[in-house]
Amino acid sequence: MIAQFTVAGDGLAYDICIVGGGTVGLAIAAALENAKLRVCVLEAGGRWQTKRSQELYHGIVADPLVHPPVQNFRIRALGGSSRAWGGRCVPFDSIDFQKREWVCNSGWPITYETLLPYYRRAHEVIEVGSYDYDPTSALPGSRVELFEGVDGDLFRTRLERFSRPTNVWKRLSGLLRTSRHIHIWLNAAATGIRLAPNGRCVHHIDCVDLKGTKREVTACHYIVAAGGFETTRLLLASNDVMPAGIGNARDQLGRFYMAHLGGTVGALKLPNAQQAVAFGYERDAAGIYCRRRLSLTERAQREHCLLNQIFRTHLPDPADPSHNDPILSAMYLVKRTFLPKHLRGRLQHSMTLDEKLAHVQNVVSSPVRLGRFGLRWMANRTFARRKLPSIVLGPRANVVNLEFHSEQEPNPASRLTLVSERDRLGMPKLRVDWKTTSNDLQSIARAYRLLGWKLEKIGATISGFEPGHVIEMADKSGAMDGHHLGTTRMSASPTDGVVDAECRVHGLMNLHIAGGSVLATSSQANPTLTILALGLRLADRLRR
Numbered sequence: 001m002i003a004q005f006t007v008a009g010d011g012l013a014y015d016i017c018i019v020g021g022g023t024v025g026l027a028i029a030a031a032l033e034n035a036k037l038r039v040c041v042l043e044a045g046g047r048w049q050t051k052r053s054q055e056l057y058h059g060i061v062a063d064p065l066v067h068p069p070v071q072n073f074r075i076r077a078l079g080g081s082s083r084a085w086g087g088r089c090v091p092f093d094s095i096d097f098q099k100r101e102w103v104c105n106s107g108w109p110i111t112y113e114t115l116l117p118y119y120r121r122a123h124e125v126i127e128v129g130s131y132d133y134d135p136t137s138a139l140p141g142s143r144v145e146l147f148e149g150v151d152g153d154l155f156r157t158r159l160e161r162f163s164r165p166t167n168v169w170k171r172l173s174g175l176l177r178t179s180r181h182i183h184i185w186l187n188a189a190a191t192g193i194r195l196a197p198n199g200r201c202v203h204h205i206d207c208v209d210l211k212g213t214k215r216e217v218t219a220c221h222y223i224v225a226a227g228g229f230e231t232t233r234l235l236l237a238s239n240d241v242m243p244a245g246i247g248n249a250r251d252q253l254g255r256f257y258m259a260h261l262g263g264t265v266g267a268l269k270l271p272n273a274q275q276a277v278a279f280g281y282e283r284d285a286a287g288i289y290c291r292r293r294l295s296l297t298e299r300a301q302r303e304h305c306l307l308n309q310i311f312r313t314h315l316p317d318p319a320d321p322s323h324n325d326p327i328l329s330a331m332y333l334v335k336r337t338f339l340p341k342h343l344r345g346r347l348q349h350s351m352t353l354d355e356k357l358a359h360v361q362n363v364v365s366s367p368v369r370l371g372r373f374g375l376r377w378m379a380n381r382t383f384a385r386r387k388l389p390s391i392v393l394g395p396r397a398n399v400v401n402l403e404f405h406s407e408q409e410p411n412p413a414s415r416l417t418l419v420s421e422r423d424r425l426g427m428p429k430l431r432v433d434w435k436t437t438s439n440d441l442q443s444i445a446r447a448y449r450l451l452g453w454k455l456e457k458i459g460a461t462i463s464g465f466e467p468g469h470v471i472e473m474a475d476k477s478g479a480m481d482g483h484h485l486g487t488t489r490m491s492a493s494p495t496d497g498v499v500d501a502e503c504r505v506h507g508l509m510n511l512h513i514a515g516g517s518v519l520a521t522s523s524q525a526n527p528t529l530t531i532l533a534l535g536l537r538l539a540d541r542l543r544r
């Protein structure tokens with residue numbers, strides 16, 4: 001059942017209360033549907049995204065040059081950020097869960113094998129086909145390597161798979177709307193987690209609707225799934241019984257904020273790049289879009305003390321009109337003009353009149369090519385049910401641009417805190433102080449050096465791989481948008497984290513967390529598949 005919070009339900013006492021009807025909150029609710037438990041989902045937003053609701057995500061960023069505004073790259077409405085995500089799916093690697101001496105604060109209390117069955121189930125939720133990231137088996141008969149001759153002890157070509165991209169509400173609404181056990185309350189913003197006086201369990205959740213009417217919701221178990229930032233904010237702000245906030249007895253809450261580092265740096269030239277580089281998307285037997293990426297092997301990470309990182313081929317920087325490409329210029333201008341501001345990210349930088357004119361010149365230079373591309377784009381993207389994930393253009397003059405996506409070392413100084421300013425619901429606003437470590441940047445430079453060495457061995461000419469340049473570019477590119485990780489991290493002991501191996505807040509019997517904030521390390525992988533796997537595992541625990 002789905003209803004506005006102002007409509008009285010048949011009582012507000014449940015077996016399980018989920019705060020947040022976003023990507024993982026809804027997936028958990030659906031997983032509990034046939035458990036005959038009374039479940040409610042408190043969703044702060046409504047059926048559609050509105051400016052007024054989104055405003056409640058505003059906060060303060062310590063350094064706006066390296067981190068986007070707090071309200072960007074997350075959606076406060078039913079379905080959460082899955083309404084806008086890109087759909088790129090990759091699981092964490094086994095090494096990500098291990099204690100690595102060269103990565104401060106690394107190590108999880110669970111292993112990759114613990115999550116494996118749930119990764120498979122997460123695949124079903126977000127429609128990414130079989131759990132197979134090996135190009136040999138997933139794309140039989142097709143080329144294996146990203147660059148011919150590059151795979152070996154140090155690098156290995158793996159796949160990333162792409163969701164439709166699935167909007168989790170659309171995907172699960174059939175089940176959730178008709179469920180007799182699940183109540184979804186819209187416009188029901190949680191404003192406080194209230195503990196019993198002994199501080200050992202949650203007594204109820206304070207909630208407020210659009211008109212400011214307050215209610216208390218009680219349940220046996222509570223799952224906070226409000227997204228990495230809001231979950232942390234809610235725990236920090238719920239400080240009536242525990243003065244430093246819930247789960248913060250050891251000053252761990254809000255610390256270890258990780259995004260990813262990513263950017264377009266470096267290029268290589270191969271005499272026959274069109275044949276030797278597998279740069280495009282391919283579809284597997286089930287029609288799922290897949291693309292190759294170059295991973296660092298476990299051995300390379302251990303021997304060279306590297307953080308986990310991958311490389312992909314990429315387009316030249318679309319913002320720089322000297323690429324002379326009509327498609328890139330058209331895409332850049334259209335996105336800058338029509339994409340909602342809070343999703344523009346790096347497209348937002350100011351453009352000079354000369355640059356504008358150069359882009360327009362590119363666009364008009366080749367109308368036939370642009371027209372053909374436009375028709376293909378509409379067929380494969382605009383009107384397709386499973387969307388082509390992005391524009392891919394073949395190497396021009398045999399030059400291939402590179403993109404990296406890298407793990408961030410968990411750093412206690414990179415953190416979220418509250419400020420005294422409050423939003424209109426009375427919640428203190430969030431301050432985001434995202435920081436990198438020297439290990440973050442040096443590791444990227446070392447990985448580039450290793451790749452450069454390998455590429456030169458296979459006959460490529462490389463440019464832009466100099467350590468100084470890589471570090472400068474990685475530093476400049478800032479936090480990867482929309483990945484809000486680590487601020488209620490998982491740990492075996494309460495001294496170095498907020499939740500235990502079951503995603504339960506240390507020391508509290510009935511409070512659990514689902515979302516990116518529980519990730520203890522960030523891996524090279526985009527986070528949503530892992531967030532879902534952890535959420536589905538939590539649902540399994542609770543139904544038992």
Ligand SMILES: Cc1cc2nc3c(=O)[nH]c(=O)nc-3n(C[C@H](O)[C@H](O)[C@H](O)COP(=O)(O)OP(=O)(O)OC[C@H]3O[C@@H](n4cnc5c(N)ncnc54)[C@H](O)[C@@H]3O)c2cc1C
Nearest residue numbers: 020022023024044073076080081086087088190482526528
């Ligand atoms: C543009 C964009 C592209 C992305 N692309 C990718 C990608 O390609 N691959 C990938 O892995 N990840 C991607 N991500 C990240 C991905 O969307 C998130 O990792 C994922 O959606 C997180 O799920 P979640 O359920 O934790 O948070 P959300 O989906 O954001 O859900 C949180 C929910 O909680 C609700 N809420 C918030 N506060 C409260 C409150 N106080 N009370 C009640 N409810 C509340 C919100 O309204 C929302 O519905 C992208 C994100 C964006 C924005």
